Amino acid sequence: MAKARAQSRQAEQLVIHEDEMKEEEEEFFDESGDPLEESGRTMDSSDEEIEQAVAEDIVRFEDSFVGINKRYRLINRIGEGTFSTVYKAEDLEYNSFENEWDIDDRESKKWSSPARRRRPSKRPHYVAIKKIYVTSSPMRIFNELELLHDLKFSDSVCPLITAFRHLDQVVAVLPYFQHRDFREYYQDMTIADMRLYFRSLFTALRSVHAKKILHRDVKPTNFLYNPQQARGVLVDFGLAEREETDWHQCACTLPPEERRYKISHSVWAQTLQSGNQPSSYPKSDVRSSRRANRAGTRGFRPPEVLIKCTQQNTSIDIWSAGVILLTLLSRRFPFFHSADDIDALLELTSIFGKKKMRDIALLHGQVFETNIPSYSDGGHSLEKIILWCTGRTSSDKTQKKIELGDDEKEAVQFLYRLLECDSAKRITAEEALRHPFITKAFEDSEADEDAVDLVAE
Incomplete structure (x- = not known):
């Protein structure tokens, strides 16, 4: 039943009628936000008290998108760029659908009993709701959603859960990933830390490039990295395009x-x-x-x-x-x-x-x-x-x-x-993952696992 509802949800929400999209002249220069200004806007947030201006912004968003607060509880604003704003929200209907996108849930179930795996999860599950500005062209929005849909099973790439449209407002629902602000850790990273960082980044780029897709805006604020887990995800495909486009x-x-x-x-x-x-x-x-095309940062x-x-x-x-x-x-x-x-x-x-x-x-x-x-x-x-x-x-x-x-x-x-x-x-992303600088990260990981096994014994 959940599977059928999930399929129904996806089919219903991802349809964008082409006859409603106006053909516009393609933009060849899209300036993404300044990297220094954006860095402070990608920090993790929780349920703690938020700024009054952000609270008012959330209320305006809920008023403009009728019914969204029945499906999601908006918590805070976690990102703001040139073409969109991103909010952290709790998925109120999480247990009504299959959630293959949830990496953390899959990891926790590995260590759970079969009976527990079948039970509905009681802990809150968070998503990132990306509100795409109405000033964006319909073709740009359609392109981003289509590329995200094609990349949904790609390693280290933020998948698209679903998308909604209400009048001229489009939102994309994405997983919420815990990460740290790049400015908090970049000066303290050791070479060993860098190996892990780029192993994750090039794993994402290998997945994207294998499908002949250019991200076009790779930068720290678009790679959400968690140093504690040595795991990152590539996000924001608003400027991405397929190779050989125009x-x-x-x-x-x-x-x-x-x-x-x-x-x-x-x-x-x-x-x-x-x-x-x-x-x-x-x-x-x-x-x-x-x-x-000169899009990027x-x-x-x-x-x-x-x-x-x-x-x-x-x-x-x-x-x-x-x-x-x-x-x-x-x-x-x-x-x-x-x-x-x-x-x-x-x-x-x-x-x-x-x-x-x-x-x-x-x-x-x-x-x-x-x-x-x-x-x-x-x-x-x-x-x-x-x-x-x-x-x-x-x-x-x-x-x-x-x-x-x-x-x-x-x-x-x-x-x-x-x-x-x-x-x-x-060098290509595939070749980068075979370079000694990156392969030593795998060797270090295996050494750590061996050490854990020895302790367990």
């Missing part, structure tokens, strides 16, 4: 010979042949402007997004994960804090050097030039950046050279694979 051929996918031919016969090459400076513009440029976008590659793939999420690792190793959050795409390119240039950025731009059929004298051609090594950020550099040349520890060196080797400017050479 692709147009980019020079980066051409054979090397054809790419070199195009470069040698480009407007840029003709400008150089005329004796002008590389940064000068042709007198008459009849080329159309280049449009590409400032500081987490890879070079190919900033340079407007028109054939972006899942490797953009790998770069974003690399920025998180750089943040953890450098103890600086946010590490990049640019105002726009130009600033972001210059931030990357200061690290990777002008030559690398020129080469990457040409790879995508673009030209990159800067006359800022402080930027070198070769840039700086990531080891040097981390030592400088953590205050381990000295101007005294008589002192012994400071180096990273062995574990840190291994982490940096992994970081180079993540922050590879050429997306075609960047």
Whole structure:
């Protein structure tokens, strides 16, 4: 009976009539919230007294969505972003449905007797209710719900429980996961802690990328991590899309010979042949402007997004994960804090050097030039950046050279694979899970289990 009701609930609530959706011009630039501002809005909350403004917001939400308080008891506001607000709520009808999404319940039942497993659960069960703003386009909302539905059985990915629509208001019901604010623990994480963090993150990305889906907004606030359980879940697929969505051929996918031919016969090459400076513009440029998806969060976008590659793939999420690792190793959050795409390119240039950025731009059929004298051609090594950020550099040349520890060196080797400017050479999520930096997390876990077994014996 419960199974039948669950199927009925899903079929009823997930239907969105296409004839009611207006075709709109696709948005190519969706700026997600500032990572520093969002971090303080993802903390766990309980039944304790909440702010008056939040209480009033909950009342307005319940008034605008008739009947929702009969199914859920809204408790607190736990997240607020550019496109949605998230509330913690108690599921009042939990025992009326099958709940395969409930990881904690599955774990507890492993150690319960068969009789107890059949009994209805008496403890409160919490969910996260995501209220999607009515200003979001119908196609964006439909896309997010469809992707979440496709990912419902994926490891370390927040599944969609159900969704409701009342007039022009849409809410998605998701599991509530206990986690800590990234700012509370990122400066204290050891290399061993980082291995566990990224084992969980890349497990999620492997599941998402296996279905040819780009998350597009990987950042600490979208990966809800519980350090005590060494478990995290990837959330917020509001900017996600399927690979090959609105692709147009980019020079980066051409054979090397054809790419070199195009470069040698480009407007840029003709400008150089005329004796002008590389940064000068042709007198008459009849080329159309280049449009590409630039969705995401400032500081987490890879070079190919900033340079407007028109054939972006899942490797953009790998770069974003690399920025998180750089943040953890450098103890600086946010590490990049640019105002726009130009600033972001210059931030990357200061690290990777002008030559690398020129080469990457040409790879995508673009030209990159800067006359800022402080930027070198070769840039700086990531080891040097981390030592400088953590205050381990000295101007005294008589002192012994400071180096990273062995574990840190291994982490940096992994970081180079993540922050590879050429997306075609960047490591995949599957390969990342086989990298020594991650596999040692599995070895440590097995050692801990063996130690527990010895104690039990």
